[in-house]
Amino acid sequence: MKIQFTVNGQNVLLDVNPKRRLLDILRDELQLIGTKEGCGKGECGACTVFMDGRRVNSCLVPALQLPKSKIWTIEGVEALPIFQEIAEIFVNQGAVQCGFCFPGVVMSALAYLQEEHNYSTKDRIAHGMAGNICRCTGYTKILEVVQVLETHKKLRIGIEEIFKR
Amino acid sequence: MTDRIDIISPVNLAQLDHILEKLRKPATYVAGATDIMVQKSRWEQAGTLIDLRTVQELVSTLEIGPEGILIGAALSFTDIIRYRIIQEKFPILVESCRQIGSVQIQNRATLGGNIANASPAGDTLPVLAVLNAELWIGPRLKDNFTKMSVDEIMTGPGKNCLQPNQYIAYIYLPFPEPTDPFWYFRKVGQRYSMAISKLSLAVLGWKHNNHIREIRICAGSVSPRIKRAVLTEKLLSNQELNSKVIEKAATQLMKEIKPITDIRSTHNYRKSTAGRLLQESLSTWARAGK
Numbered sequence: 001m002k003i004q005f006t007v008n009g010q011n012v013l014l015d016v017n018p019k020r021r022l023l024d025i026l027r028d029e030l031q032l033i034g035t036k037e038g039c040g041k042g043e044c045g046a047c048t049v050f051m052d053g054r055r056v057n058s059c060l061v062p063a064l065q066l067p068k069s070k071i072w073t074i075e076g077v078e079a080l081p082i083f084q085e086i087a088e089i090f091v092n093q094g095a096v097q098c099g100f101c102f103p104g105v106v107m108s109a110l111a112y113l114q115e116e117h118n119y120s121t122k123d124r125i126a127h128g129m130a131g132n133i134c135r136c137t138g139y140t141k142i143l144e145v146v147q148v149l150e151t152h153k154k155l156r157i158g159i160e161e162i163f164k165r
Numbered sequence: 166m167t168d169r170i171d172i173i174s175p176v177n178l179a180q181l182d183h184i185l186e187k188l189r190k191p192a193t194y195v196a197g198a199t200d201i202m203v204q205k206s207r208w209e210q211a212g213t214l215i216d217l218r219t220v221q222e223l224v225s226t227l228e229i230g231p232e233g234i235l236i237g238a239a240l241s242f243t244d245i246i247r248y249r250i251i252q253e254k255f256p257i258l259v260e261s262c263r264q265i266g267s268v269q270i271q272n273r274a275t276l277g278g279n280i281a282n283a284s285p286a287g288d289t290l291p292v293l294a295v296l297n298a299e300l301w302i303g304p305r306l307k308d309n310f311t312k313m314s315v316d317e318i319m320t321g322p323g324k325n326c327l328q329p330n331q332y333i334a335y336i337y338l339p340f341p342e343p344t345d346p347f348w349y350f351r352k353v354g355q356r357y358s359m360a361i362s363k364l365s366l367a368v369l370g371w372k373h374n375n376h377i378r379e380i381r382i383c384a385g386s387v388s389p390r391i392k393r394a395v396l397t398e399k400l401l402s403n404q405e406l407n408s409k410v411i412e413k414a415a416t417q418l419m420k421e422i423k424p425i426t427d428i429r430s431t432h433n434y435r436k437s438t439a440g441r442l443l444q445e446s447l448s449t450w451a452r453a454g455k
Contacts (some may be wrong), residue, residue: 018172054272131267
């Protein structure tokens with residue numbers, strides 16, 4: 001099946017099995033290996049990417065539903081000027097250890113900022129981040145990162161930009 | 166060597182119905198794909214896939230009439246959660262959608278999928294049952310959809326009564342009257358998110374002069390099919406809520422449900438917890454009335 005869609009703003013044209021997972025297309029066809037496979041069942045969130053402005057598990061998106069979609073991966077976010085600041089906040093809060101879940105956690109955290117327009121309680125953040133499992137840090141630091149990210153107005157505006165593209 | 170896979174992506178209902186009329190082989194419907202892609206063998210064997218997300222009416226239509234609303238079956242939970250009219254009229258549905266999986270899942274998974282998968286643990290099913298949801302099934306016959314209720318479509322765990330060429334087109338929800346009922350939805354799972362429920366309870370009720378005028382109760386994950394607890398409902402109707410009545414209702418509910426023991430929970434736990442949830446909901450309601 002021939003499909004056309006965009007990844008990180010770039011046009012992609014591929015001939016793939018319609019049942020192929022977006023996750024495999026990103027990693028094997030496009031060599032975008034920042035997106036990780038954890039459980040392959042939509043539970044761990046390591047494969048989180050943005051699809052048409054919303055975060056999704058790329059292990060649960062079949063190629064047949066990709067035509068005309070707009071995908072953003074961690075590599076696309078990494079190329080943005082605001083990424084350095086985001087990464088520093090994660091590092092300074094000690095919210096990254098082995099790093100395997102990190103790309104998914106970053107994508108989810110950024111999506112969360114776009115979904116919630118006000119400052120939120122820890123409970124609400126915990127609910128919003130529940131689709132991302134981390135086996136190293138425990139979740140306290142990840143939740144704290146999101147709270148810190150929420151206070152950065154400039155970041156929020158930068159993030160809105162990604163979701164518009 | 167992979168066999169040939171046919172992909173059908175109809176643009177509207179008319180095209181979908183037309184294709185189904187001519188289709189002579191079994192097809193698998195795909196909407197949010199969050200369940201089908203983890204059912205490995207079913208997914209791998211599917212030779213013809215029909216993408217319901219490309220059917221314009223099923224993802225965009227939300228017709229609001231004076232009596233109720235019509236929700237496109239392939240709308241995602243996130244779409245449903247964000248609709249203002251649903252937030253206003255059906256907060257119980259919004260609450261159950263919010264408790265499904267994670268936001269990543271809610272962004273893809275659909276109400277129609279939750280129903281068609283027919284899992285006794287489907288989180289929206291007890292809620293749809295207490296809302297008296299009506300499922301509109303395609304293809305249309307002489308311009309009419311086949312209508313059925315949630316407990317009619319589900320024939321057992323993972324089984325629905327749809328023919329191979331039938332699909333869920335819309336979910337019709339009548340507006341509850343009067344506009345301000347008491348509602349309660351609680352899901353009990355291993356953790357708040359991303360857990361398949363051990364059991365859940367949905368309650369919708371109206372009072373008149375301190376007495377229960379009408380009450381609808383449905384527990385999830387406690388029987389092979391989703392069924393309202395009609396005997397408990399009957400016991401409570403026209404009653405004044407006090408601790409004695411609440412106790413009696415909880416005992417009746419525990420008698421009425423037939424939970425099983427499985428990987429997620431036990432018969433006894435499910436039974437006693439269902440009773441306690443009902444107690445919790447009715448006590449809350451009793452207090453709210455004062």
